[in-house]
Each structure stands twice: as structure tokens, then as C-alpha cells.
Amino acid sequence: MAALLALIVITVTPAHAEPRIVGGVVVDNPDEAPWMVALTLSSGYQFCGGALVGSKLVATAAHCVYGRAPGSISVVGGRLDLRTDGGSTSVVAKYQVVEGYSTPSRGKDIALLTLAEPMPYAPLPVAATAGVYAGGNVGVVYGWGRQAENDTNKSPLLHKASIPIMADEQCAAAYARFDAQAMFCAGYPEGGVDSCVDDSGGPFVVDGRLAGIVSWGIGCARPNTPGVYTRVMTYLT
Numbered sequence: 699m700a701a702l703l704a705l706i707v708i709t710v711t712p713a714h715a716e717p718r719i720v721g722g723v724v725v726d727n728p729d730e731a732p733w734m735v736a737l738t739l740s741s742g743y744q745f746c747g748g749a750l751v752g753s754k755l756v757a758t759a760a761h762c763v764y765g766r767a768p769g770s771i772s773v774v775g776g777r778l779d780l781r782t783d784g785g786s787t788s789v790v791a792k793y794q795v796v797e798g799y800s801t802p803s804r805g806k807d808i809a810l811l812t813l814a815e816p817m818p819y820a821p822l823p824v825a826a827t828a829g830v831y832a833g834g835n836v837g838v839v840y841g842w843g844r845q846a847e848n849d850t851n852k853s854p855l856l857h858k859a860s861i862p863i864m865a866d867e868q869c870a871a872a873y874a875r876f877d878a879q880a881m882f883c884a885g886y887p888e889g890g891v892d893s894c895v896d897d898s899g900g901p902f903v904v905d906g907r908l909a910g911i912v913s914w915g916i917g918c919a920r921p922n923t924p925g926v927y928t929r930v931m932t933y934l935t
């Protein structure tokens with residue numbers, strides 16, 4: 699069974715993709731993404747990503763926190779390798795979810811967390827011009843999530859992948875639930891490079907600004923099945 703799965707994965711992986719983080723690479727420069735944070739349980743288990751947008755403010759996906767007690771969520775900053783204890787940790791003091799949020803495929807998948815302790819890392823500025831969402835613009839997505847759709851072995855190392863934004867009409871053709879106010883899509887028509895499970899909440903960065911938040915998709919890195927991201931500019935300014 700394991701051999702069969704491996705074969706299937708190899709067959710659908712296009713030539714330009716590397717066989718890890720669904721087409722990404724390890725981030726090894728700590729200055730590249732100082733604002734990147736992991737959301738963990740008190741056990742240390744990483745379940746989502748996020749980005750500092752202020753010293754005590756983290757932007758993440760609503761579905762990462764909705765229904766959880768703020769104090770049960772720990773935020774870890776300044777740590778690329780989650781096996782180490784470098785960087786800073788803070789519990790969440792409180793959070794806000796967009797009014798009317800229900801489930802990622804209905805949009806509004808964004809939350810702002812307020813940390814109990816400030817973090818000494820440069821925050822990520824928020825996208826400020828609608829032009830960042832033009833089809834073909836390339837963004838970089840960051841996360842500690844799965845490296846293949848069926849891979850339950852996550853890497854403790856932060857990964858990133860560069861992915862082009864898909865035009866809204868193309869995304870609407872891929873997903874009946876696509877809502878261009880609330881979301882945008884990113885992916886190659888042939889698949890192979892994508893965010894995946896446990897990358898949720900992590901930033902999609904265009905020109906050094908927070909443009910999107912990992913929200914949902916069908917499977918990971920499948921052809922004609924882009925990743926769907928929260929259109930941050932609709933909700934944060």
C-alpha cells in the first residue's frame with residue numbers, strides 16, 4: 699500500500715516541483731520571515747500558522763481558532779525548527795473572528811489574535827492595493843503543514859512555496875463556492891505546488907505584504923484545483 703501511494707504521488711507531481719511541502723523548499727534564513735508564527739496546543743503540537751501584524755497581534759484563519767478557548771492556544775514566534783525551543787511563546791489573551799463566519803468555503807475565514815505578551819519581531823504589513831490580486835502575480839506561502847496530500851508526517855522545519863494567483867474567473871470555474879469578495883485562488887493549472895493541511899492560517903505574501911491566509915482547497919496540489927486563500931484586504935486595512 700505504501701509503495702502504491704508513493705507511485706501515485708510521483709505520477710501526479712510535475713517536473714518542476716520538488717518532492718516535498720507540495721513543491722516548496724525549507725526556509726533557513728531567520729530574517730526572511732520574522733513575522734511567521736506557529737499556533738500550537740499546550741502540548742506543543744502545531745496545528746496552524748499565522749503572521750504577526752503588530753507586536754501583540756496575529757492574523758490567522760478563523761477556522762484555526764473558532765470554538766477554542768483563547769488560553770488553550772499558544773503562539774510561537776522566531777522559531778523555524780519546531781524541535782528547538784528558540785524564539786518566543788505567548789498564549790492568546792483574546793481573539794476576534796469576522797461577524798458571520800461559519801465555515802471556510804463560505805468566506806470570512808480570518809481571525810485577529812491578541813497575544814498576552816508582545817513579540818520582538820518585525821510585523822508583516824497588510825496589502826494595501828487591489829492590484830496585488832491580479833491573476834499571474836506570484837506570492838509566497840509559508841507553513842509547517844503536510845508535504846503531500848496523503849502525508850501525515852509533517853516537517854518540523856518551516857517551508858515556503860512560490861505560487862501564482864489565479865484569475866477570479868478561473869477560480870470560479872474550479873470551485874462553485876468561490877466568492878471573489880472573500881477569497882482568491884493560487885495554483886498552477888497542472889498542480890504540484892500548494893499549501894496543505896496544517897498550513898491553514900499561514901500568510902500568502904505578495905511584494906512583502908500580507909495578501910492572503912491559507913483557508914481551504916480540495917486535496918492538495920491537484921491539477922486544476924488551486925488552494926483558496928482569504929482575501930485579506932477585504933477584512934483588514
Ligand code: ARG
Pocket residue numbers: 843892893894895896897898899912913914915916917918919924925926
Ligand atoms: N484547511 C487546511 C488546514 O486546516 C488548509 C487547506 C489548504 N488546502 C490547499 N489545498 N491549499 O490546514
